[in-house]
Amino acid sequence: AQSVTQLGSHVSVSEGALVLLRCNYSSSVPPYLFWYVQYPNQGLQLLLKYTSAATLVKGINGFEAEFKKSETSFHLTKPSAHMSDAAEYFCAVNLRGRYGGATNKLIFGTGTLLAVQP
Amino acid sequence: SQTIHQWPATLVQPVGSPLSLECTVEGTSNPNLYWYRQAAGRGLQLLFYSVGIGQISSEVPQNLSASRPQDRQFILSSKKLLLSDSGFYLCAWSVRLAGQFFGPGTRLTVL
Numbered sequence: 001a002q003s004v005t006q007l008g009s010h011v012s013v014s015e016g017a018l019v020l021l022r023c024n025y026s027s028s029v030p031p032y033l034f035w036y037v038q039y040p041n042q043g044l045q046l047l048l049k050y051t052s053a054a055t056l057v058k059g060i061n062g063f064e065a066e067f068k069k070s071e072t073s074f075h076l077t078k079p080s081a082h083m084s085d086a087a088e089y090f091c092a093v094n095l096r097g098r099y100g101g102a103t104n105k106l107i108f109g110t111g112t113l114l115a116v117q118p
Numbered sequence: 119s120q121t122i123h124q125w126p127a128t129l130v131q132p133v134g135s136p137l138s139l140e141c142t143v144e145g146t147s148n149p150n151l152y153w154y155r156q157a158a159g160r161g162l163q164l165l166f167y168s169v170g171i172g173q174i175s176s177e178v179p180q181n182l183s184a185s186r187p188q189d190r191q192f193i194l195s196s197k198k199l200l201l202s203d204s205g206f207y208l209c210a211w212s213v214r215l216a217g218q219f220f221g222p223g224t225r226l227t228v229l
Contacts, residue, residue, distance in 0.1 A: 034217050043124075043208055043220035044162075051215065090162070094215065104150045104212040110161040 002027045004091045006109035014117050019063075019078040021112050023091030026072065032094040033074045034106065035065055039087045047089075050074060061085070086116045120145035124209050124221040131228055137182075137196040139224050141209030144190065149211040151192040152218060153184055156206040168192060204228045 007022040025031055032051050036044040048059025055067040065076045076089060088111045095105040121144045131137060143149055153165040164177045166184035174184050181200050185193045192209055204227050210218040 032215055036220075041206075041223070041225065043223045044210075046217050046219065049217050104215065104218070105152075105164070105167060106218055108162045 002031065002093045002095055002107055004033075004093050004107060004109040006089075006091050006112050008112055009110065010113050010115070012115040012117060013081045015083055016080050019076070019081045019085065019114065021076040021089050021091075021114065023065075023074045023076065023109060024072050025074060025091075025093050027093060027096070029096055033065075033067065034092040034094075035059065035063070035074075035076050036090045036092065036108075037061075037087050038090065038111075044090060047076070081114075081116045083116050083118065086114055088113045120211070120219065122209060122211055122219060122221040124207075124224050126224060127222065128225045129227070131199050131226065133201055133228055134198045137194070137199050137203070137226070139194040139207055139209075139226075141192040141194075141221055142190055143192075143211045146190070146211065146213055148189060149213050151186060152210040152212070153192065153194050154208040154210065156208060156223075158205070162208070166194070199228045201228050 003026045005024045030052055034049045035047040037047050038044045047063050048057045050057050050067045058064045063078045065074050067074050090111050091109040092106040095103050095107055097103050123142050151168045154162045155165055156162050168174050168186045171186055182196050207224045209221040212218040
């Protein structure tokens with residue numbers, strides 16, 4: 001069965017510092033992976049997605065993530081944090097169907113709350 | 119472009135009262151539709167999903183129900199609300215394998 005684990009429910013960085021949010025997945029078949037961001041009292045916004053093309057995926061707002069099969073990881077990074085990056089971030093993996101086909105259902109991690117200090 | 123609407127944005131209801139939350143999608147056809155609940159300090163819980171009109175799958179047994187009377191309309195309902203139904207309700211849509219796209223959410227408080 002597929003699952004994702006987000007290490008660190010709270011991460012705090014200084015403005016201008018590197019942002020690294022960790023996500024490890026478990027999947028017996030090649031996964032489709034996603035990162036979402038949620039600002040307070042808003043819906044989730046898709047940041048980026050990996051669908052088995054390039055392993056380094058660039059998203060919106062300067063974020064990127066690298067798919068590493070050997071480490072079963074899909075960590076989210078941004079070289080320089082901005083105050084507006086403070087939000088909750090969710091990693092997700094596509095649920096595979098009974099015979100391994102991809103479905104549109106997603107399994108979400110428990111989220112990482114990113115705080116950015118001035 | 120596609121847009122997704124949810125209303126109301128906020129709702130305060132007494133225990134035992136009925137509930138109806140509505141979600142509509144524009145700019146796409148035959149989407150998969152989803153209802154999630156996000157309780158305070160917790161992740162997303164998938165409540166229902168639908169692959170077509172009248173086709174509803176329930177993920178967890180609960181006090182809620184869902185309906186899809188039209189292709190791009192998804193309704194979440196309850197006959198009698200419980201305190202535990204409080205939370206942030208999110209509707210989402212997807213087509214193919216491009217990921218899910220979320221609405222702005224409804225904050226429900228049951229008193």
